Amino acid sequence: xRITDAIAQTGALREMQRSxxxxxxxxxxxxxxxxxxxxxxxxxxxxxxxxxxxxxxxxIKALPDIREDRIADVKAKIQSGYYDTAEFQDKLADKLLQxxxxxxxxx
Numbered sequence: 891x892r893i894t895d896a897i898a899q900t901g902a903l904r905e906m907q908r909s910x911x912x913x914x915x916x917x918x919x920x921x922x923x924x925x926x927x928x929x930x931x932x933x934x935x936x937x938x939x940x941x942x943x944x945x946x947x948x949x950i951k952a953l954p955d956i957r958e959d960r961i962a963d964v965k966a967k968i969q970s971g972y973y974d975t976a977e978f979q980d981k982l983a984d985k986l987l988q989x990x991x992x993x994x995x996x997x
Contacts, residue, residue: 972978 967973
């Protein structure tokens with residue numbers, strides 16, 4: 891037997907297997923014909939949001955623990971005396987009072 895003949899026979903065998911797979915009905919088709927219901931799966935909202943939560947978590951973990959830009963900004967304000975001004979202290983007091991609901995500012 892020659893190699894080319896063996897390859898041709900193997901190809902014919904594969905073609906027969908493919909055609910028999912196509913003609914064979916699937917299990918879901920069998921159950922649909924017999925009136926049986928098929929299984930269903932429902933995915934919870936939390937499960938659908940899990941990949942997004944993982945992305946957010948990974949992004950947060952990638953952030954630096956110390957924000958050097960904010961530290962430099964605060965240091966510059968301390969050196970310039972910004973926090974010692976009456977204007978800043980009044981703003982701070984107003985925000986604290988609003989936060990605790992003591993002195994609601996009219997909108």
